[in-house]
Each structure stands twice: as structure tokens, then as C-alpha cells.
Amino acid sequence: MDYYELLGVRRNASPAELRRAHQKLARRLHPDLNPGDPVAAERYRSVTEAFQVLHDKERRAAYDRGERKQKAPPPVAAVGFEGFDFSMDVKGGPAFRELFESVLRQTPPAGASRGEDLEARVGLGFDEAMRGASRRIDLVRQQPCAACGGAGELTAAPTPCSRCLGTGQLRARRGHMIFSQACPDCDGAGRHTRRVCARCSGEGRVLQSERLDVHIPPGVSDGQRLRLSECGNAGHRGGPAGDLVLAVEVEPHPYYRREGDDLVCTLPVTMAEAALGAHVEAPTPEGSVAIEIPAGTQTGQRFRLRKRGVPRPEGGRGDLYVEVKVLIPAITDSRSRALLREVARREEQDLRRDLGTAAGARPAAGSRG
Numbered sequence: 001m002d003y004y005e006l007l008g009v010r011r012n013a014s015p016a017e018l019r020r021a022h023q024k025l026a027r028r029l030h031p032d033l034n035p036g037d038p039v040a041a042e043r044y045r046s047v048t049e050a051f052q053v054l055h056d057k058e059r060r061a062a063y064d065r066g067e068r069k070q071k072a073p074p075p076v077a078a079v080g081f082e083g084f085d086f087s088m089d090v091k092g093g094p095a096f097r098e099l100f101e102s103v104l105r106q107t108p109p110a111g112a113s114r115g116e117d118l119e120a121r122v123g124l125g126f127d128e129a130m131r132g133a134s135r136r137i138d139l140v141r142q143q144p145c146a147a148c149g150g151a152g153e154l155t156a157a158p159t160p161c162s163r164c165l166g167t168g169q170l171r172a173r174r175g176h177m178i179f180s181q182a183c184p185d186c187d188g189a190g191r192h193t194r195r196v197c198a199r200c201s202g203e204g205r206v207l208q209s210e211r212l213d214v215h216i217p218p219g220v221s222d223g224q225r226l227r228l229s230e231c232g233n234a235g236h237r238g239g240p241a242g243d244l245v246l247a248v249e250v251e252p253h254p255y256y257r258r259e260g261d262d263l264v265c266t267l268p269v270t271m272a273e274a275a276l277g278a279h280v281e282a283p284t285p286e287g288s289v290a291i292e293i294p295a296g297t298q299t300g301q302r303f304r305l306r307k308r309g310v311p312r313p314e315g316g317r318g319d320l321y322v323e324v325k326v327l328i329p330a331i332t333d334s335r336s337r338a339l340l341r342e343v344a345r346r347e348e349q350d351l352r353r354d355l356g357t358a359a360g361a362r363p364a365a366g367s368r369g
Helices: 003-007 015-029 038-055 057-064 096-104 126-131 271-276 334-347 353-357
Strands: 079-084 118-124 133-144 153-160 169-174 177-182 191-196 205-216 225-228 244-250 256-259 262-270 278-282 289-293 302-305 320-327
Touching (some): 015 038, 118 126, 118 205, 205 244, 271 320
Parallel strands (some): 262 320
Antiparallel strands (some): 133 205, 225 244, 302 320
16 A cells, blocks of 8 residues: 555655654554554554655655665564563552553654734725725734744754664653653654754744735725735744735725615705706716706605626626705795795695504694594
């Protein structure tokens, strides 16, 4: 079977991912924990062989090129049971299950991780939000370390591992039992060939200031949040970068208000224009247009101008609604008052006639039931 499939990892898996996959399988398939099970023993041998090939950079490259005739060295147990030690008598010790769990439990090494998201605020005028705009943002964010290429480590001359003294194995005593396991500091190699990058202290990233040019698409609204992928902090040890979130703030317009993708504009008209009808100029984002006000138009009545509203991300635009507001002038001269009384007399309409028959209405004072 393919080595990557044996370990259950991707073909571009990092060394840390390979190591974690091998440790997980080794704990389950080790012959000392499956006595008399030839299937588990063969599976353990294959898994260990796959790890040793893929964990070595040169051998992994040869394997990926299809050079698979090279025989892997004898497997080295990640965790081995070496027997019992009866030189001391221990009473009241931990249970057998706890002994194995304390030895087999290994802390996974710190590997690559995603960077943090950042947030910046962007202020726009109403017209800029309609047509789109560009902004230059000053950011202070984590960038990949140039010294180590974001890996957090540098190649160094081989030095013996100080933890296992160059043996590649650690021995642990639990009661009467003695266990051995691969040294986690050197991955069982017995030596170190890499050192921590001094510039980034092993994080793989450093703090830098930067100016970023961003484009705000047309049609954004106040309070909208735009996410720019991988423009946040760089990841730890070569991990993916976080995102940059732009919080948009749009200034209000003096006479437009927004309702979704539509715009609403209040248009004042005179009493005569509303009563007799007229052609008036209505403002739009592209300039004024003439619209017809029919005779008898009332306050609050709306007229729709198609595709004069807010641009949509998927294409097209909303509509512009012109809302009429009839202005009643202050009548100060006697001639104007006489004209209005004449108009009222000619209409002879009782606009409040039906209010007296409404449910729950009370008769006026002095009227008879």
C-alpha cells in the first residue's frame, strides 16, 4: 500500500503531521500491546517503515519520484516494552492501565497553525460607497520571517541530542516495568540537524509595518464587513495566514436614504402641483431627471425610477423611489384665503363623514342618541 495511505496523511503533509500520525498508529498497533497478533505486528512494521522513509527528506523525495526499491532499515519502536525490574518492591503503585497510559501519552509537538485575523475600519462618503473606492491602510502585522522562510528553524551542523545523549531512545521506569520510547526532541535520530531561528525565536514570523492598498467594491453599506483572505497575520511556522476584515462606515446623505439595494428620496411639491399635476425635476445619483406628478397626488405617494438605486455585487442595480411631500404654504393675505374658501366650497366634500360610524366612536357632545 502507498506509504501516505498507510499513515493516513496527505502527500504534502509536514514532518509534524507525519510524526503525529505515526505515533497514533504505533500506540494502537505495537506488538507489546497486541501479543500473539501477527496482523497487528505486520501492520506496525509497515507503518514504521513508511514513517522512516517519509520522515527522511532525501528518501521521501526518492519515494515521490517512484524510486521504491530501496529497503528501509529495521524498524525502531517508538515505544517499546523492555521487561520487568524486580530489584525493588513497590506496593500500592498505580494500576496496570495507568502505567501504560503514562508512558504512551506523548505531547504532540508544536507545528504550523493559522495566523490571527486582523480588523481595520474604513470610512467612505455616500457617493464613494455607490461607485466604489480605493484606500491605503497602514497595518502592523506578523509577516513570514525572511531569515528562516517562515519555518522557525535553520539547518545546523549535527549535534548530539542532550536529552537522550545521542542514543535516540528514552527509558522510563513505572513500578516493576521498564519502557523505552523514541526521544521526542530529536525524533529518535539521536542528533539535531536544525536550530531555532534567532530572529523570530522559532515562531516563523516577525512583526512589521506595511501599507496595503485595498479596493472597496461598489454598493457597500454602512456597517458591512469585508473579508480579505490571507491579508492578516502570517501563520506560525509556515501555517496559512489569517484574514483582514474591513469594517465599513458610510456617511449619511443629505436627501437619500437606503432601503436594502433601493434608494428613497423625499421630493417636495407645491399644493398646486399636487392638485393640478406637473412635471418636476427629481434628483438621482446620475443627475436630475424630469418626472410627471399626476393631478391629485398625495403626500407619501411614491414613484419608482428603475435601476437608479444601489449597485449589486452580482450585477444590476436597485431602484430609486421618489416620495412626494406636499407643502402647504402659510396663507397671510385676504385674497388667497378667499380663493381657498371658494375652492373648499366648490368641492363640497365631507372627508370625515365615515369617522362617526367607526366601531367604538362616541357621538359628539350635545348630540342625541
